[in-house]
Amino acid sequence: xxxxxxxxxxxxAVTLPAQPAANPANTLISPEVGADRKVxxxxxxxxxxxxSVRGEWxxxxxxxxxxxxxxxxxxxxxxxxxxxxxxxxxDGVSAPDPRQGFIKSGNRGPQSAIEIPGEAADxxxxxxxxxxxxxxxxxxxxxxxxxRRVHVYTPPAYDAAKKTRYPVxxxxxxxxxxxxxxxxxxxxxxxxxxxxxxxxxxPMIVVMTDGHVADINDPAQRSKNTALYGEDLTGSVMPLxxxxxxxxxxxxxxxxxxxxxxxxxxxxxxxxxxxxxSQLGVFSMGVAAAAQETFLKxxxxxxxxxxxxxxxxxxxxIACGDKDFLFASATNLxxxxxxxxxxxxxxxxxxxxxxxxxxxxxxxxxxxxx
Amino acid sequence: xxxxxxxxxxxxAVTLPAQPAANPANTLISPEVGADRKVxxxxxxxxxxxxSVRGEWxxxxxxxxxxxxxxxxxxxxxxxxxxxxxxxxxDGVSAPDPRQGFIKSGNRGPQSAIEIPGEAADxxxxxxxxxxxxxxxxxxxxxxxxxRRVHVYTPPAYDAAKKTRYPVxxxxxxxxxxxxxxxxxxxxxxxxxxxxxxxxxxPMIVVMTDGHVADINDPAQRSKNTALYGEDLTGSVMPLxxxxxxxxxxxxxxxxxxxxxxxxxxxxxxxxxxxxxSQLGVFSMGVAAAAQETFLKxxxxxxxxxxxxxxxxxxxxIACGDKDFLFASATNLxxxxxxxxxxxxxxxxxxxxxxxxxxxxxxxxxxxxx
Numbered sequence: 001x002x003x004x005x006x007x008x009x010x011x012x013a014v015t016l017p018a019q020p021a022a023n024p025a026n027t028l029i030s031p032e033v034g035a036d037r038k039v040x041x042x043x044x045x046x047x048x049x050x051x052s053v054r055g056e057w058x059x060x061x062x063x064x065x066x067x068x069x070x071x072x073x074x075x076x077x078x079x080x081x082x083x084x085x086x087x088x089x090x091d092g093v094s095a096p097d098p099r100q101g102f103i104k105s106g107n108r109g110p111q112s113a114i115e116i117p118g119e120a121a122d123x124x125x126x127x128x129x130x131x132x133x134x135x136x137x138x139x140x141x142x143x144x145x146x147x148r149r150v151h152v153y154t155p156p157a158y159d160a161a162k163k164t165r166y167p168v169x170x171x172x173x174x175x176x177x178x179x180x181x182x183x184x185x186x187x188x189x190x191x192x193x194x195x196x197x198x199x200x201x202x203p204m205i206v207v208m209t210d211g212h213v214a215d216i217n218d219p220a221q222r223s224k225n226t227a228l229y230g231e232d233l234t235g236s237v238m239p240l241x242x243x244x245x246x247x248x249x250x251x252x253x254x255x256x257x258x259x260x261x262x263x264x265x266x267x268x269x270x271x272x273x274x275x276x277x278s279q280l281g282v283f284s285m286g287v288a289a290a291a292q293e294t295f296l297k298x299x300x301x302x303x304x305x306x307x308x309x310x311x312x313x314x315x316x317x318i319a320c321g322d323k324d325f326l327f328a329s330a331t332n333l334x335x336x337x338x339x340x341x342x343x344x345x346x347x348x349x350x351x352x353x354x355x356x357x358x359x360x361x362x363x364x365x366x367x368x369x370x
Numbered sequence: 371x372x373x374x375x376x377x378x379x380x381x382x383a384v385t386l387p388a389q390p391a392a393n394p395a396n397t398l399i400s401p402e403v404g405a406d407r408k409v410x411x412x413x414x415x416x417x418x419x420x421x422s423v424r425g426e427w428x429x430x431x432x433x434x435x436x437x438x439x440x441x442x443x444x445x446x447x448x449x450x451x452x453x454x455x456x457x458x459x460x461d462g463v464s465a466p467d468p469r470q471g472f473i474k475s476g477n478r479g480p481q482s483a484i485e486i487p488g489e490a491a492d493x494x495x496x497x498x499x500x501x502x503x504x505x506x507x508x509x510x511x512x513x514x515x516x517x518r519r520v521h522v523y524t525p526p527a528y529d530a531a532k533k534t535r536y537p538v539x540x541x542x543x544x545x546x547x548x549x550x551x552x553x554x555x556x557x558x559x560x561x562x563x564x565x566x567x568x569x570x571x572x573p574m575i576v577v578m579t580d581g582h583v584a585d586i587n588d589p590a591q592r593s594k595n596t597a598l599y600g601e602d603l604t605g606s607v608m609p610l611x612x613x614x615x616x617x618x619x620x621x622x623x624x625x626x627x628x629x630x631x632x633x634x635x636x637x638x639x640x641x642x643x644x645x646x647x648s649q650l651g652v653f654s655m656g657v658a659a660a661a662q663e664t665f666l667k668x669x670x671x672x673x674x675x676x677x678x679x680x681x682x683x684x685x686x687x688i689a690c691g692d693k694d695f696l697f698a699s700a701t702n703l704x705x706x707x708x709x710x711x712x713x714x715x716x717x718x719x720x721x722x723x724x725x726x727x728x729x730x731x732x733x734x735x736x737x738x739x740x
Contacts, residue, residue, distance in 0.1 A: 029587055047462035050417070088463075092417035095465040098479040101548055109468040110480040126517045128510040133614075135505040136553075138560075140498040147496045159614055178471055183506075190508075217399050244503075244529055 024071050030099040031086075031114050038077035039114065041088070043097070046070030048090050055079070055086040055114070056354050064088075081118025082356060083187060085111040104185040105178050107212060113185060123194045123363055124187040130156035131193050134183045139240050143231035144213055150237055151179050152245065153189045153206040155196050165246045167253035167370040168205045170233065171362075172262025179210035186355055191362050201366040207241050209233060211262050230269040234276065252314070255369050257281025259358045260326075267333075271299045279315040279369055283361045284353055286320065286329030287336060296336070306341035315368055316344035319361045321351040394441050400469040401456075401484050407448035409484065411458070413467070416440030418460050425449070425456040425484070426724050434458075451488025452726055453557060455481040474555040475548050477582060483555055493564045493733055494557040500526035501563050504553045509610050513601035514583055520607055521549050522615065523559045523576040525566050535616045537623035537740040538575045540603065541732075542632025544654075549580035556725055561732050571736040577611050579603060581632050600639040604646065622684070625739050627651025629728045630696075637703075641669045649685040649739055653731045654723055656690065656699030657706060666706070676711035685738055686714035689731045691721040 025044040032040040041053045043064065051072040052061035057079055064072035085104040088095045096103060097112040104111045117125065132155045141148045155166065171188060173181045182188040188206060195201035213228040214221035221228075242249050256277045258266040263285025270280045287295045302309050316337070320330035334346040347364070351357050393414075400412040411423045413434065421442040422431035427449055434442035455474040458465045466473060467482040474481045487495065502525045511518045525536065541558060543551045552558040558576060565571035583598040584591035591598075612619050626647045628636040633655025640650040657665045672679050686707070690700035704716040717734070721727050 043463070045461070045463045047420070049419070049461070090463045090465065091415070091419070091461045093413070093415045093458075093460045093463075093465050094468055095460065095463050096479050098464055101475060101477045101479060103475060103480050105471060105473060105475075105480075107471045109466050109471060109482070110473050110475075112479070126508055128517065131508045133505045133507050135503045137503050138496050138501045147498065 024069050025098075028071055028099060030097050031112075033114070033116060034077075036077070037079050037081070037116055037118065038075055039079055039116070040073060040075040041086070041097070042071055042073045042099070043088050043090070043095075044071050045090055048072070050089075050091055052089045053086060054089065056084040056356065057082075061089060079116045081116050081121035083113060083115050083121070083124060083185065083359070085113050085185070085355070087111040105180050107176055107178050107216065124190050124359055126187075126190055129193060129197055132156050132158060132189055132196075134189050137240065137244070139236055141213065141232045141236045143228045143235060148210050148213070148232070148236075149179055150210065150240070151183055151208040152241060153183060153192060153208070154245065155203040155205070156193060157203060158205075158246075163246070164203075165248040166203055166205045167255070168207060168241070168245075168247045169255045169257060169366070169369060170207045170209060170237075172209060172211050172256070172258025172265050174258075174260035174262055174358075175211075177211075179208050182206075182208040186359055186362070188362060191359060192366060195363065195366055202370045204366075204370060205241070205245055205247055207237065209237050211258070211265060226265055226268050229265050230272065233269060234273065238276075251276055251278050253278075253370060255279035255281065255315070257283065257317075257362075257365060258285075259283040259361070260285055260353065268298070271302045274302065274309065274312045278312065280313065280317070281315075281361070281365045282318045282330075282333070283358055283365075284320050284324050284326055284330065286318075286326055286331065286333035288329045289332060292332065292336065303336075303340045303342065306343075310341075310343045313343065316342065317347070317365050317368065318344055319347040319349060319357075319365075321349050321353065321357050323350070323352040324357075325353055394439050395468075398441055398469060400467050401482075403484070403486060404447075407451070407486055407488065408445055409447050409449055409486070410443060410445040411456070411467070412441055412443045412469070413458050413460070413465075414441050415460055418442070420459075420461055422459045423456060424459065426454040426726065427452075431459060449486045451486050451491035453483060453485050453491070453494060453555065453729070455483050455555070455725070457481040475550050477546055477548050477586065494560050494729055496557075496560055499563060499567055502526050502528060502559055502566075504559050507610065507614070509606055511583065511602045511606045513598045513605060518580050518583070518602070518606075519549055520580065520610070521553055521578040522611060523553060523562060523578070524615065525573040525575070526563060527573060528575075528616075533616070534573075535618040536573055536575045537625070538577060538611070538615075538617045539625045539627060539736070539739060540577045540579060540607075542579060542581050542626070542628025542635050544628075544630035544632055544728075545581075547581075549578050552576075552578040556729055556732070558732060561729060562736060565733065565736055572740045574736075574740060575611070575615055575617055577607065579607050581628070581635060596635055596638050599635050600642065603639060604643065608646075621646055621648050623648075623740060625649035625651070625685070627653065627687075627732075627735060628655075629653040629731070630655055630723065638668070641672045644672060644679065644682045648682065650683065650687070651685075651731070651735045652688045652700075652703070653728055653735075654690050654694050654696055654700065656688075656696055656701065656703035658699045659702060662702065662706065673706075673710045673712065676713075680711075680713045683713065686712065687717070687735050687738065688714055689717040689719060689727075689735075691719050691723065691727050693720070693722040694727075695723055 030042040051064040064074040214225040263282040395414040402410040421434040434444040584595040633652040
């Protein structure tokens with residue numbers, strides 16, 4: 001805190017008395033990304049017994065080595081171009097990097113984040129191009145009588161096109177996330193800007209809701225989360241955004257998609273509200289064998305009338321990575337839908353249950369909408 | 371990561387095989403705020419040798435005590451109503467609370483945040499009332515040829531009042547912050563909502579810029595930060611927001627205010643641009659004795675012509691806490707201005723160099739504007 005305050009004074013060009021010799025805690029660079037896409041992590045931790053780091057692209061923690069000045073370090077890579085979360089583990093406790101401010105917020109505490117530039121990640125990179133805006137709103141959720149937050153993306157031309165009404169994608173995050181993640185860490189806004197600017201996707205509004213409606217610390221409430229989410233979405237979020245934004249409110253122009261927990265919400269809320277949604281996207285989620293019976297029962301009306309359902313569902317897009325721990329569940333969902341004759345697009349990607357895949361899924365899914 | 375994924379599946383009502391016995395890491399509650407405003411912090415850290423916690427309201431770290439199950443805990447308070455940052459220190463390394471997602475982002479890594487309800491903090495509490503919106507924009511800064519971000523608050527009636535043009539406050543953060551801090555942690559949007567809804571402040575647009583224009587890891591660039599900030603503000607941010615928002619662009623309707631580093635930027639950029647700004651607010655910043663000569667020289671034209679300056683400056687508001695480490699500098703600024711005959715309002719509050727004071731300053735400053 002004190003060093004921050006010293007820095008503050010220095011930045012404001014106010015001269016202060018001479019400072020003590022530079023402490024590596026206040027001068028070291030971390031992370032450092034080389035031109036070869038190798039990454040060096042550094043942490044000042046003279047009292048720690050064990051320090052490791054884990055990036056979202058890694059399969060295990062990487063141990064750091066301690067130098068005499070108390071700075072631990074390790075180099076890894078080259079890392080594929082992209083945006084990733086990472087965190088140190090210090091004597092068993094997760095700690096973000098204290099030397100930089102790019103983070104993934106997270107529903108259960110923040111992690112650090114890192115950007116590795118490169119052509120493969122160009123679609124998610126923030127560059128000089130027409131950009132939309134992302135806005136935050138607070139609203140009273142009737143489902144839980146509590147103030148909640150929602151993020152809304154408007155496309156680049158929104159402000160200028162004063163009368164145009166836009167189709168809307170409701171885009172849901174996973175259990176480790178907040179309503180900020182899709183834009184702030186997932187780069188949904190930048191991905192949409194890129195797609196819209198190049199004519200690959202239609203201009204649309206994207207509403208990024210908060211999927212944790214029930215109290216996350218109350219196991220009894222938590223089992224009701226999906227039902228509460230449906231109530232919150234249709235009873236509070238949709239009226240709010242349809243009043244504040246120029247949304248084309250026809251069901252043909254309304255889609256719902258989500259990842260992991262949000263994929264489950266898409267499936268369960270979406271299939272129960274086909275009068276409201278014509279297009280669904282399920283990322284890295286499915287139906288476990290043990291939950292199959294409940295799923296078939298809950299959605300019997302929709303699943304047992306393939307003819308009517310296929311007329312309503314213009315797009316039913318399901319994607320999962322072949323190393324995802326939910327791959328069996330996702331495959332099971334695909335097979336159940338096949339048996340029932342429900343038209344859907346089933347995409348198997350490489351990789352696991354990570355944001356690396358979810359950005360790619362959004363990039364591939366959004367052009368199919370509207 | 372794996373437990374997060376299990377939780378995700380559980381929340382989506384997908385049944386998984388039986389899980390191992392509950393780990394306190396995944397069940398403990400932290401922080402816990404009692405009705406008596408006492409706060410209990412808990413952290414699962416079986417391998418750590420030393421754990422403490424520091425809340426923004428505390429003058430020193432508070433040690434936690436370890437229980438047999440590896441959970442460390444400590445109770446403190448009662449804490450005055452408000453919003454505060456806090457962090458654990460685990461064997462010398464700062465770590466946010468892994469059990470909750472309310473955070474202060476920070477320019478050099480995130481901390482956790484906590485809300486203590488109570489009447490004294492009512493003006494910053496998120497409640498069922500008309501709310502404005504906060505929007506994020508990316509833009510190319512001509513000053514540094516790099517993409518940068520800005521947050522913009524629009525008042526509750528903005529969308530409905532389709533033709534009204536609003537006065538604008540440019541509101542700057544401190545060196546430990548990002549452009550997100552004033553709204554997300556400082557609650558500037560909620561404070562303004564409260565003031566506007568009760569008629570105490572005029573509806574206004576608030577533009578919350580990113581004050582770190584120079585590379586924070588490059589000491590040579592850092593000394594140019596204030597100058598670069600001025601270039602970025604007048605050359606890129608102002609054109610952007612005046613094009614995208616219904617801003618009344620007359621200088622009589624344009625104010626600049628900031629805290630700490632942002633107070634220094636307000637002082638140095640503001641006094642050099644009195645053709646653009648008619649109202650200035652300097653929170654917890656001043657002019658150190660050692661920097662006095664430079665300050666007087668840099669701003670001689672303005673300071674040595676009190677008559678003309680006093681005509682231009684409708685409001686020059688300076689506030690500092692009596693325990694702030696910059697109190698002597700702030701007092702010095704006040705005295706310099708007095709000697710020069712520059713009209714200003716000098717406010718001494720209790721407390722130190724904290725967001726506790728900066729929210730109160732905004733609450734007291736905003737009603738004096740426009």
